[in-house]
Amino acid sequence: MTADILIQVLVSGLLIGLIYALVAVGLTLIFGVMDIVNFAHGEFLMLGMYASFWAFALFAIDPIVALPLTALLLFAVGVIVYQTVIRRILKAPMLSQIFATFGLMILLRGLAQFFWKPDHRLIPHSLVSGNIALGPVQFGLPQFVAALGAVGVTGALWMFLHRTRLGTALEATAIDREAATLMGIDGQKMFALAWGIGAACAGLAGGLIATFFPIFPEVGSNFILIAFVVVVLGGFGSVTGAFLAGIIVGLIEVLGGFLIGPEYKTAIVLSLLLVVLLVRPRGLLGKA
Amino acid sequence: MTTGTNSSRKMAGTAALLALAAVLPLAITEPSQQNFLILILMGAQMGVAWNIVGGYAGQVSLGHAVFYGIGAYSSTMLLTTLGLTPWIGALAGGLLAAVFALAMGWPCFRLKGHYFAMATIAVAEIMQILVTNSDALEGAVGLYLPMDRSGWGSLIFLSKLPYYYVILGLLVLTVLVSWAIERSHIGYYFRAIKDEPEAARALGVSLTRYKLIALSVSAFLTAMGGSFYAQKEMFIDPGSVFATTISIKIALIAILGGVGRLMGPVLGAVILITIEEYSRTLFGSTGSGTDMIIYAAMIILVAVFSPSGVLGLLGDLHRHWGRHLPGAKPDEVKTSTKEARP
Numbered sequence: 001m002t003a004d005i006l007i008q009v010l011v012s013g014l015l016i017g018l019i020y021a022l023v024a025v026g027l028t029l030i031f032g033v034m035d036i037v038n039f040a041h042g043e044f045l046m047l048g049m050y051a052s053f054w055a056f057a058l059f060a061i062d063p064i065v066a067l068p069l070t071a072l073l074l075f076a077v078g079v080i081v082y083q084t085v086i087r088r089i090l091k092a093p094m095l096s097q098i099f100a101t102f103g104l105m106i107l108l109r110g111l112a113q114f115f116w117k118p119d120h121r122l123i124p125h126s127l128v129s130g131n132i133a134l135g136p137v138q139f140g141l142p143q144f145v146a147a148l149g150a151v152g153v154t155g156a157l158w159m160f161l162h163r164t165r166l167g168t169a170l171e172a173t174a175i176d177r178e179a180a181t182l183m184g185i186d187g188q189k190m191f192a193l194a195w196g197i198g199a200a201c202a203g204l205a206g207g208l209i210a211t212f213f214p215i216f217p218e219v220g221s222n223f224i225l226i227a228f229v230v231v232v233l234g235g236f237g238s239v240t241g242a243f244l245a246g247i248i249v250g251l252i253e254v255l256g257g258f259l260i261g262p263e264y265k266t267a268i269v270l271s272l273l274l275v276v277l278l279v280r281p282r283g284l285l286g287k288a
Numbered sequence: 289m290t291t292g293t294n295s296s297r298k299m300a301g302t303a304a305l306l307a308l309a310a311v312l313p314l315a316i317t318e319p320s321q322q323n324f325l326i327l328i329l330m331g332a333q334m335g336v337a338w339n340i341v342g343g344y345a346g347q348v349s350l351g352h353a354v355f356y357g358i359g360a361y362s363s364t365m366l367l368t369t370l371g372l373t374p375w376i377g378a379l380a381g382g383l384l385a386a387v388f389a390l391a392m393g394w395p396c397f398r399l400k401g402h403y404f405a406m407a408t409i410a411v412a413e414i415m416q417i418l419v420t421n422s423d424a425l426e427g428a429v430g431l432y433l434p435m436d437r438s439g440w441g442s443l444i445f446l447s448k449l450p451y452y453y454v455i456l457g458l459l460v461l462t463v464l465v466s467w468a469i470e471r472s473h474i475g476y477y478f479r480a481i482k483d484e485p486e487a488a489r490a491l492g493v494s495l496t497r498y499k500l501i502a503l504s505v506s507a508f509l510t511a512m513g514g515s516f517y518a519q520k521e522m523f524i525d526p527g528s529v530f531a532t533t534i535s536i537k538i539a540l541i542a543i544l545g546g547v548g549r550l551m552g553p554v555l556g557a558v559i560l561i562t563i564e565e566y567s568r569t570l571f572g573s574t575g576s577g578t579d580m581i582i583y584a585a586m587i588i589l590v591a592v593f594s595p596s597g598v599l600g601l602l603g604d605l606h607r608h609w610g611r612h613l614p615g616a617k618p619d620e621v622k623t624s625t626k627e628a629r630p
Contacts, residue, residue, distance in 0.1 A: 037402050085588060088593075092595050094401050096591040096592075099543060100588055100591035103584045103587030107580070110580030110583075113576065114578060217577070232406070263420075267413075267418065277403055277407050
């Protein structure tokens with residue numbers, strides 16, 4: 001009996017952990033390539049959710065079908081953010097960099113509230129709905145599909161970074177910016193690409209969870225702190241690390257909430273951040 | 289760094305500013321406007337306190353709400369349960385916050401830059417969750433101060449004027465501490481830690497020790513600001529004193545005015561609180577998001593165009609125009625492009 005409950009808890013931890021991983025890979029990619037921590041990353045997820053919502057509300061396009069569109073849209077948002085704001089603070093003091101992306105976070109929340117009201121919205125009838133029962137273990141189909149999608153997108157990103165010319169150039173920029181520039185790689189272009197891909201990943205995560213998660217302007221705040229923990233645990237800049245760390249953080253969050261109390265689950269995850277920072281600051285797979 | 293006439297001119301300017309601040313509420317008698325002035329002084333006090341660790345020592349804390357909250361909860365609990373006067377309660381809260389800062393800084397100061405900033409956010413968020421779930425501290429319900437016990441002993445007043453002078457006094461104290469540090473050898477060590485940590489270490493300066501001094505002094509003063517908040521609002525809950533938005537606002541006030549400059553945060557508070565309050569009254573606060581948009585646009589503009597804050601911008605202008613004036617010494621204004629580097 002208790003074993004069933006434990007398996008149930010672990011499965012839901014795994015499912016949410018894969019979503020955390022997808023949010024975090026974009027964040028870690030941006031940090032790896034240009035040493036900037038993007039506080040507005042949760043807002044890219046929020047925009048992805050709204051993109052799904054409006055595609056559904058205005059054109060009756062299901063969130064799952066709208067995913068490619070969401071990705072394109074958020075890619076554009078990421079590139080625009082880079083070109084208008086981030087490009088100007090590349091050499092600024094760290095404090096300015098923190099506050100620039102922090103300002104972006106508040107700006108995007110404010111704009112969402114201004115145009116779309118602070119109400120919680122839901123997408124009522126998605127293609128994917130209902131529950132799956134595997135023996136004693138039950139989980140929602142939307143959650144399952146979202147987790148599957150997260151694995152697919154993260155896998156595709158990994159393939160892109162390791163198996164294509166453009167992706168390798170991006171990796172090279174992350175490893176050594178100056179050497180990459182000497183090899184003829186256009187740094188500015190790579191930075192813009194990192195922001196586009198990073199935002200698209202967060203947007204896809206938003207589109208995937210839009211089928212079962214309430215949509216509202218401040219929804220990103222639920223994810224950004226957890227995404228930080230995942231990035232730190234995985235090692236700044238490591239996509240594979242973020243993927244593994246996402247699963248670990250999801251499991252710890254759900255398991256900790258189950259054992260200690262759901263009201264403490266965020267505190268448990270944040271304590272993990274402190275422990276990792278103090279014991280192994282470079283994370284699981286980070287650069288030394 | 290500065291000539292004698294320049295520093296005496298600065299002293300005269302500060303005295304004039306203080307005299308103006310002392311008589312201002314006699315001219316502005318409308319309670320809501322007096323409240324606005326109090327909010328500016330509160331913001332300035334927090335910013336000057338943050339500046340000691342975030343500006344001079346260059347250790348960017350984004351978790352100062354933890355000290356603010358400790359101050360607010362300490363003095364309030366001591367008043368409501370033991371009937372202890374907030375005059376002592378605020379000191380107790382300050383000491384508790386300073387001890388907490390030592391405990392938190394000891395491990396966290398091994399981290400640099402972004403990592404330290406993130407660790408401070410995590411500490412404050414964890415604290416907010418713990419207090420929210422603590423029955424002894426009334427959890428999410430919050431604490432009320434006894435309104436019926438007004439007077440100077442309980443530091444509870446039914447009019448705004450006494451609050452104004454209390455926070456003005458606290459601001460003056462905070463500026464004096466900050467000024468004393470800036471001028472002492474500790475201040476030189478702080479700047480050395482910020483600008484050339486390796487060189488400072490090579491010369492035998494204990495980095496951790498001086499970072500801990502900066503954080504605990506800053507925590508002490510921030511906690512006193514938190515106690516004042518509780519006295520003025522007569523109600524506190526975890527969301528109003530421990531939230532990360534407060535930590536961010538504290539740091540923002542300093543960076544907006546000019547990080548690492550004595551009066552930078554005061555200017556920052558005047559600008560930030562004015563814009564915050566006016567955009568709120570002009571556009572309404574009820575969820576339209578307009579105040580957030582203006583606030584955010586301002587943050588981004590300062591971050592992108594003026595990393596050394598408004599004071600830095602004024603300094604640059606002064607230097608630029610000063611060159612064209614007869615007898616001007618361009619060296620009088622120190623540039624600050626390196627001020628906020630990690």
